[in-house]
Amino acid sequence: MTNNKQLVVDTTQRDVTSYLISGTIFSATFAGSINYTKYKKDEISKYEAIKETAKLGVQGGIGTGCAVSAANSIAKKDYVSALFAIGLGAIGVYATDKLYDKAYDKFTNKKEEKDDESTK
Numbered sequence: 001m002t003n004n005k006q007l008v009v010d011t012t013q014r015d016v017t018s019y020l021i022s023g024t025i026f027s028a029t030f031a032g033s034i035n036y037t038k039y040k041k042d043e044i045s046k047y048e049a050i051k052e053t054a055k056l057g058v059q060g061g062i063g064t065g066c067a068v069s070a071a072n073s074i075a076k077k078d079y080v081s082a083l084f085a086i087g088l089g090a091i092g093v094y095a096t097d098k099l100y101d102k103a104y105d106k107f108t109n110k111k112e113e114k115d116d117e118s119t120k
Helices: 016-040 046-075 079-118
Strands: none
Touching: 016 046, 046 079
8 A cells, every 4th residue: 555645835925024023032032041041150241141132132033034034935936035035134143243232332331321320
């Protein structure tokens, strides 16, 4: 007896936005647990733990969203769009890595300055 079942690939389009949000939450949760452990071991400061957790969460969201977009494009056999989504994801993660620290430091320094002035 042979089984003549065919392999069927589900080509249902996935909602990129929901995966972007899910990827961000998952990445931030995972990074947060790692950074919390490092903080408890006095390997990093509380500030660094929060900063790295937020950055990795954003990068995870970008990567997940672009990966789902690429998968949707591949399902439609639109390989140019798939490559574009992959490239956009790589650029987004790289840019986040390069720009996030500067932006985060600038924002938190201004906030700390305001907090210092209000306590005087």
